[in-house]
Amino acid sequence: MTSETGNTLDVAAVARLAELARISLSDEELQRYSGQLDQILHSVDKVGEVAADDVVPMSHPQPLVNVTRPDVNKPCVDREEVLRQAPAVEDDRFRVPQILGEE
Amino acid sequence: MSESAISLNTELIKSSASALAAAIAHREISSREVTDAHLDRIEQVDEQVHAFLHVDAEGARAQADAVDAKVAAGDELPPLAGVPVGLKDVFTQRGIPTTAGSRILEGWRPPYDATVTTKLKGSGAVILGKTNMDEFAMGSSTEHSGYGPTRNPWDLDRIPGGSGGGSAAALAAFEAPLTVGTDTGGSIRQPASVTGTVGTKPTYGSVSRFGLIALASSLDQGGPCGRNVADTALLHQALAGHDERDSTSWAGEYPDVVAAAAKRDVKGMKIGLVKELSGEGYQAGVSQRFDEAVKVLTDLGAEVVEVSCPHFDYALAAYYLILPSEASSNLARFDGMRFGLREGDDGNHTVEQVMGLTRDAGFGDEAKRRIILGTYALSSGYYDAYYGQAQKVRTLIAQDFAAAFDQVDVLVSPTAPTTAFKLGEKLDDPVAMYLNDVATIPVNLAGNCAMSLPIGLAPEDGLPVGLQIMAPSFADDRLYNVGGAVESALVDSWGHDLISEVPAL
Amino acid sequence: MSNVDQKVPFTEAVEAFDPLLGFEVHVELSTKSKMFCACPTEFGAEPNTQVCPVCLGLPGSMPVVNQDAIESTIKIGLALNCKIAESSRFARKNYFYPDMPKDYQISQYDEPICYDGYLDVEVPLEDGTKKSVRVEIERVHMEEDTGKLTHAGGATGRIQGADYSIVDYNRAGVPLIEIVTKVVPDTGALAPEVGRAYVTQLRDLVRGLKVSDVRMEQGSLRCDANVSLMPAGTSEWGTRTETKNVNSFKSVEQAIRSEIERQAAVLQSGGKVVQETRHYQETSGTTTSGREKTDAEDYRYFPEPDLVPVEPSAEWIEELRAGLPEAPAKRVARLQEAWGLSDFDMQSVVNAGALDVVEETVAAGVDQAAARKWWLGELARRANEQGVEIDQVGVTPADVAGIVALIDEGKINDKLAREVIDGVASGEGTPAEVVEARGLGVVSDDGPLIEAIDQALADNPDVVEKLREGNMQPVGVIIGAVMKATRGQADAGRARELIIERLG
Secondary structure, X not given: OOOOOOOOOOHHHHHHHHHHOXXXXXXXXXXXXXXHHHHHHHHHHXXXXXXXXXXXXXXXXXXXXXXXXXXXXXXXXXXXXXXXXXXXXXXXXXXXXXXXXXX | XXXXXXXXXXXXXXXXXXXXXXXXXXXXXXXXXXXXXXHHHHHHHHXXXXXXXXXXXXXXXXXXXXXXXXXXXXXXXXXXOOOEEEEEOOEOEOOEOOOOOOHHHOOOOOOOOOHHHHHHHHOOOEEEEEEOOOHHHOOOOOOOOOOOOOXXXXXXXXXXXXXXXXXXXXXXXXXXXXXXXXXXXXXXXHHHHHHOOEEEEXXXXXXXXXXXXXXXXXXXXXXXXXXXXXXXXXXXXXXXXXXXXXXXXXXXXXXXXXXXXXXXXOOOOEEEEEHHHOOOOOOHHHHHHHHHHHHHHHHOOOEEEXXXXXXXXXXXXXXXXXXXXXXXXXXXXXXXXXXXXXOOOOOOOOHHHHHHHHHHHHOOHHHHHHHHHHHHHHOOOOOHHHHHHHHHHHHHHHHHHHHXXXXXXXXXXXXXXXXXXXXXXXXXXXXXXXXXXXXXXXXXXXXXXXXEEEEEEOOOOXXXXXXXXXXXXXXXXXXXXXXXXXXXXHHHHHOOOHHHHOOOO | OOOOOOOOOHHHHHHHEEEEEEEEEEEEOOOOEOOOOOOEOOOOOOOOOOOOOOOOOOOOOOOOEEHHHHHHXXXXXXXXXXXXXXXXXXXXXXXXXXXOOOOEEEEOOOOOOEEEEEEXXXXXXXXXXXXXXXXXXXXXXXXXXXXXXXXXXXXXXXOOOOOEEEEEOOOOOOEEEEEEEOOEXXXXXXXXXXXXXXXXXXXXXXXXXXXXXXXXXXXXXXXXXXXXXXXXXXXXXXXXXXXXXXOOHHHHHHHHHHHHHHHHHHHHOOOOOOOEEEEEEOOOOEEEEEEEOOOOOOOOOEEOOOOOOEOOOHHHHHHHHHOOOOOHHXXXXXXXXXXXXXXXXXXXXXXXXXXXXXXXXXXXXXOHHHHHHHHHHHHHHHHHHHOOOHHHOOOOHHHHHHHHHHHHOOOOOHHHHHHHHHHHHOOOOOHHHHHHHHOOOOEOOHHHHHHHHHHHHHHOHHHHHHHHOOOOOOHHHHHHHHHHHOOOOEOHHHHHHHHHHHOO
């Protein structure tokens, strides 16, 4: 199904997005989600029908500005309590699998 | 257990939070007895209802005993002293398993309390445990929980609403007199509607989001759930307030909602019916009960007029772009590196692969669909057409509300278009599922406040129907005044409250 | 690893091509707490001891902006002649990496806090003169630093071939300011020197604001250099590369030179420059290929919904502007004139990082020549030996003023002064207290001095003979012997007077 904007979420597009979102989807998931997402995309396309250029986008429900805190220290969290929750730990650090990529 | 003990316990679990707080303060009963009665009830019925993901019996009893010691010492008591509450599993509680309904967080014990948790403790409440929810609050049925669905106490084959189905069902099943929920697109109000209970989405910024596991940061808001308006007001007052750890928290004045709940006076008030939130798509019994509730308001002396909010028709579309976009970013941290599930770390997979495998294994279908959609809406070349455009729709919806509140004091609509549907009915049709939130979403987009309260059972299926009341930002007190008035008039006309009609479990 | 890159000799390269430069400099602010939470920022703490739910990105945590970080950023912006945005926002930069706790970085995107500025850079030329080059600043924005990865297993300790990595999040969330230039054109053969001068003078400027340690070796100042080539006489901008891992001012210069030589060779052999990240190799002075920048890199920026806009008031900005120190270039010119120094002498003071301390020493009443002599000599040597900045050797301008006064009063000499510096540096007190405690005073009581002179004269009859004949040249032998006998505490001037007196 092609949406009103002409955008589609076919299997290839979903696969590319899944990679960007770091989710290793199975082929079955890719197929299933692609159909569902395309349908959802079609239903949300109507946002393009309203909202002219002169409408200011709203990113916050309340118009607050300049919320800051003073530059002071407060106690940190107990390291052991945090490391206990980690999947793998070595030398008081979080152990993570091999990183491929740049130096 | 003796017969008198059973009847005493039945009385305890059916009592209002206000009555329990008063009885504890007046030493008519101990918090420990009240707490034990609720823990027993959970033990008896939660296998059927599945409202709780974790019950902290030990912690609850300790907190109850601490309150009882204070009572014995004659100390001044905070407002909810000794009253049991259920906490939606989306709030962190130090040392207590917190999953947000997701397998990806299975076994995680946070090292810190959410501000809501701190406030509950400070108000003397006894936290019974963590209530079930759709994974990361994505859903309208609790079927998307990674730990199995919650069932509706009115009919165990039906959904209790979502995402806060656990918090709502716990109330309807008398497992707790008060629970805390969160409302991103209706997750407090829609479950309240389909379970015959009360729930409020406070004005955005009223209840701290610190420690609330974020779904969509600009929409999420914690709030109170209860079995009546006065109880809900008590919890609302306990949760609301400025928090310096949440940059979006409101530092100004807060209305007194407890006083408003007792006021119950709508004479001379102007009430607006939202034209766009009625008619087609609304179940007949829902419309019928809604019309009757509007008549109640007229009878109480309010002036009812129809108002139009033309951009509400675009709310669902804007919502299903903004929410997935923010969610795709908020849920990125669940990558198996620092906490929670890790999948495929066998020495043969790279960190990129382990993250991908972890997220595939840990997230359910709905979470994955929304993350993909949000990733798309934010991606280069599509941002303006989707996320940017959705934020403009948001502005238009806020303008619609502003124009409406120039004419009327509050707006009303049915909370949900239908009564509780059957488990599984909409699970594979995301768009149909999303339509449940059509009436609740505009408030989340604009940031103002709304309440749902029960207004009867739909004649065709005998299931609860909810009335939604919407008020301007930081006029949450109007919800409680109007809600209290409607509730009191309906209870008078029925001769009992609606929740007493819930079938025995 | 790729093959060794072909290169064209530099002079040839800059004849055939005009280099275009660009710089992204990251400065870690020296605030007490992190950008968005109250954890300390100190360097070198035990791993994962300066962390909390916010900087660990734990579920439910929320950022709150550090007021001082905003203030420091505005100061940097003002010092760089930037406009300060009436309204500025934070944005999320989304990408997955294990050193980034939330898998997004809170940064600024389309609404940075400072924009459109410039820095006039003085580039030293070979003939000893300087050329002024204006480097235009595109933007200055705030963001947060990442954690620190250590690669383990494998043979190299580097990321390639490592079996796994371990992460310390102490640095995660430390305030980071990014200063981005516009393209710097028309630098020609001076491109490498312009790069070095820009980063050096930017460092001086930020240091003067006292908002960061700005130390390249500790990573509190980091520079990415962008280089592209344009065929001479055309206006076709070439593909640019971004060189990271440039860890010293000298490396900035060398990295640019090497990249110009390499790109020229690629282009002259008919090839295309690949848009990529390159890494500077300190040992070889060249850059090596890193990650290719592809379309797949899509950061999906959007306004950070957990933070609200920053809208500094005009009054506040003016207050900060009024509190800014004098611009470094102006200050150098002013002091150079006041002290009457040559360009070369003044540059030595600046290069030694001794401007502040020399100025303060002069302010304490010391002659500029004496102040420079001690700071650029003995104290610079010590700083160098200890690998610290000159103001961290444990001796203050007030101490140097005290030492110079003791010398002027004849109480100590230069040799003893070095011992006094030892004492002051090891915390024994003021120079006067050290002299007292160590008994270091120059011998000015004539008694022991005469004794030593008489002995020296008796030991050197041949010298005495020459002196008596009026040949004063060998008097140094006697003075040397006297100094030796008094273990250096003799006042050489007084000794000379007494020798003449004793000889009659």
